[in-house]
Amino acid sequence: MDFEFELIHEDKKTGARAGKITTPHGTVDTPVFAPVGTQATVKTLAPRDLEEMGAGMLLANTYHLALRPGTDIIKEAGGLHRFMHWDGPILTDSGGYQVLSLATLRKISEEGVHFQSHIDGSHRFFSPEEVIKIERILGADIIMPLDECPSYPCEYDYARTSMEMTCRWAERSKEAHSAGTDNPVSNGQALFGIIQGSFYPDLRKECIRRLVEMNFAGYALGGMSVGEAKASTYEVLDYSTPLLPRDKPRYLMGMGKPADLVESVKRGIDIFDCAHPTRCGRNGTAFTSSGKVVVKNAVYAHQFVPLDEDCHCYTCSHFTRAYLRHLFATNEILGLRLNTYHNLFFYTQLMGKMRQAILEDRFSEFEKEFFLKYSKNIKD
Amino acid sequence: MDFEFELIHEDKKTGARAGKITTPHGTVDTPVFAPVGTQATVKTLAPRDLEEMGAGMLLANTYHLALRPGTDIIKEAGGLHRFMHWDGPILTDSGGYQVLSLATLRKISEEGVHFQSHIDGSHRFFSPEEVIKIERILGADIIMPLDECPSYPCEYDYARTSMEMTCRWAERSKEAHSAGTDNPVSNGQALFGIIQGSFYPDLRKECIRRLVEMNFAGYALGGMSVGEAKASTYEVLDYSTPLLPRDKPRYLMGMGKPADLVESVKRGIDIFDCAHPTRCGRNGTAFTSSGKVVVKNAVYAHQFVPLDEDCHCYTCSHFTRAYLRHLFATNEILGLRLNTYHNLFFYTQLMGKMRQAILEDRFSEFEKEFFLKYSKNIKD
Numbered sequence: 001m002d003f004e005f006e007l008i009h010e011d012k013k014t015g016a017r018a019g020k021i022t023t024p025h026g027t028v029d030t031p032v033f034a035p036v037g038t039q040a041t042v043k044t045l046a047p048r049d050l051e052e053m054g055a056g057m058l059l060a061n062t063y064h065l066a067l068r069p070g071t072d073i074i075k076e077a078g079g080l081h082r083f084m085h086w087d088g089p090i091l092t093d094s095g096g097y098q099v100l101s102l103a104t105l106r107k108i109s110e111e112g113v114h115f116q117s118h119i120d121g122s123h124r125f126f127s128p129e130e131v132i133k134i135e136r137i138l139g140a141d142i143i144m145p146l147d148e149c150p151s152y153p154c155e156y157d158y159a160r161t162s163m164e165m166t167c168r169w170a171e172r173s174k175e176a177h178s179a180g181t182d183n184p185v186s187n188g189q190a191l192f193g194i195i196q197g198s199f200y201p202d203l204r205k206e207c208i209r210r211l212v213e214m215n216f217a218g219y220a221l222g223g224m225s226v227g228e229a230k231a232s233t234y235e236v237l238d239y240s241t242p243l244l245p246r247d248k249p250r251y252l253m254g255m256g257k258p259a260d261l262v263e264s265v266k267r268g269i270d271i272f273d274c275a276h277p278t279r280c281g282r283n284g285t286a287f288t289s290s291g292k293v294v295v296k297n298a299v300y301a302h303q304f305v306p307l308d309e310d311c312h313c314y315t316c317s318h319f320t321r322a323y324l325r326h327l328f329a330t331n332e333i334l335g336l337r338l339n340t341y342h343n344l345f346f347y348t349q350l351m352g353k354m355r356q357a358i359l360e361d362r363f364s365e366f367e368k369e370f371f372l373k374y375s376k377n378i379k380d
Numbered sequence: 381m382d383f384e385f386e387l388i389h390e391d392k393k394t395g396a397r398a399g400k401i402t403t404p405h406g407t408v409d410t411p412v413f414a415p416v417g418t419q420a421t422v423k424t425l426a427p428r429d430l431e432e433m434g435a436g437m438l439l440a441n442t443y444h445l446a447l448r449p450g451t452d453i454i455k456e457a458g459g460l461h462r463f464m465h466w467d468g469p470i471l472t473d474s475g476g477y478q479v480l481s482l483a484t485l486r487k488i489s490e491e492g493v494h495f496q497s498h499i500d501g502s503h504r505f506f507s508p509e510e511v512i513k514i515e516r517i518l519g520a521d522i523i524m525p526l527d528e529c530p531s532y533p534c535e536y537d538y539a540r541t542s543m544e545m546t547c548r549w550a551e552r553s554k555e556a557h558s559a560g561t562d563n564p565v566s567n568g569q570a571l572f573g574i575i576q577g578s579f580y581p582d583l584r585k586e587c588i589r590r591l592v593e594m595n596f597a598g599y600a601l602g603g604m605s606v607g608e609a610k611a612s613t614y615e616v617l618d619y620s621t622p623l624l625p626r627d628k629p630r631y632l633m634g635m636g637k638p639a640d641l642v643e644s645v646k647r648g649i650d651i652f653d654c655a656h657p658t659r660c661g662r663n664g665t666a667f668t669s670s671g672k673v674v675v676k677n678a679v680y681a682h683q684f685v686p687l688d689e690d691c692h693c694y695t696c697s698h699f700t701r702a703y704l705r706h707l708f709a710t711n712e713i714l715g716l717r718l719n720t721y722h723n724l725f726f727y728t729q730l731m732g733k734m735r736q737a738i739l740e741d742r743f744s745e746f747e748k749e750f751f752l753k754y755s756k757n758i759k760d
Contacts, residue, residue, distance in 0.1 A: 043714070044717070302453065314428070318427070318465045322456075332421050334426060338426070
């Protein structure tokens, strides 16, 4: 089965949408949150944990996997799905963001990016064509083209030049991927376009216009969550999503605190990825329906209740805050694992609840209830 | 149901025995290997992983748990089983070994051991009575009395004095546990005796004689695996097990490389614990039917086969050596977890195969086959 997006319902009072993505590795209900499996593993969790919690799709990082284990090994393994034993849909980013944030001595030109690996200092080169080639080997269901993600804040002129190059790179990526046809789906892989333009509405809008003209299988908002105020992010969403084709999925890259998810689904986003829930899981912070719980804190040492009374995940149905606090206090890996499991379960449930609310045209009410309870403790 | 040991079968040609231990938390087939759950968790694994692989019994450490989270918290939780959510049998050691190996500024007297916590330097005191009190709070099914574990090598005079004190401590422990009755099972907890005497046969034999006279629910060989040659260990087993009551379980404390398990079961040991399989799991060493595999080594980067072709554990049925090697190369926690899972599964299977061989009076043949295959690569 090839890639397909079906828009099932639009909430009557907000921009929120419920849909379904079909891929060669199964279907995913949207809105969906894709746990981050940077190095071909969602940190601390096994594939069966992710299946059990109903994680619909995983994100893996092209940059990281190209460096380690390297594309030769993943090719020999028969692709990323088989290598990591995840049979569901996978999305790979292009490495553009990581080249900018991790690699050293990078040199960006029209041709592509020369950089040194942050692991061993080896010299590497990513061009739009090279990235498509790597992603074809990885074999993800949704793939992203190489883009330039400008840092924040960014001068207007740089942002324009950069956005224009990102558009040209997108065109080269499409050409490399689709071999001259218009179809953005090739080899079972759906190529998305990435919208850049920093926080300049005219640049973002122009980028959208150009990319939509090129016809991608979906559209991603890139260059967000780079240090800007939340209001700026939401503003970009407010003017961007109405310009995007209704019948294509929309992906907000790398953003996803619980509040972000709700605010962005409301503005018409369908796909998310973010390291936040897994990173917090390992740092001892749990998300609950009534806000964050920093479970490693001493205050939880005597609390013989679950992380979240409303949660029925493996962690919450078997272990107490006191036990988790003990695991964090003694640096036990099981603590990282149980807390990560809970956080991703919380995210999965949250996406499911939002979808249900959309289908029932009560997203605004859901949003109100969510924040009323969630924000009692903390704001994000 | 109270504690009970049933000797089911003795191998016709060796000292190997198959039995069954009944406890208030279920039954365990012997010989059994108890994974080490030092701090109320078997490192990297969740209780359901251990259930799935058929781990019969866990070991937890009195010393570690008394320091963190402390007995007050475990008491509030309703005991160790509930605290860590493990419903099967648990065995707690006495802390004697840890006081000697971890604690600082210890002062041993007839009364007990004064020491400083290796965590926070706090002053603590363990007496035989205090340890029984802690273990009653922990609530394990099998409990060990405080003993002195002399270092190796040990002068004869020290070894004698120490063994004699260990016997007096054993008597005080029994008194504290059984409140004047002869029954070594009290409050559902079975108290074992620990045999010391360094590597002096007359001391070991005298210790056995004294402890057997006191009537314990089982007997443990302590003070082993302290740096002595393997031949010395096996020699102690050779002359000790024939002196122990046939109808009581025998526990070899803290020893358990795969070869040790086979050699010791042959000599009549029923219960084992050892950090070796879990520690190796985290260090990137896997046990397989044809010897050890140091999976973190580069040589495995291109091996798209399971750790052990003969193994049907979750790790081996889903992941390749190449993937595990990648996880170790990138410091991913899932690598530690999958490898630990496999190692304990290997141990569980090994114990099960030995039991089957005993029941069929072919332990010698099993031993021969095992070493023929296992020692092709490496000796331990």
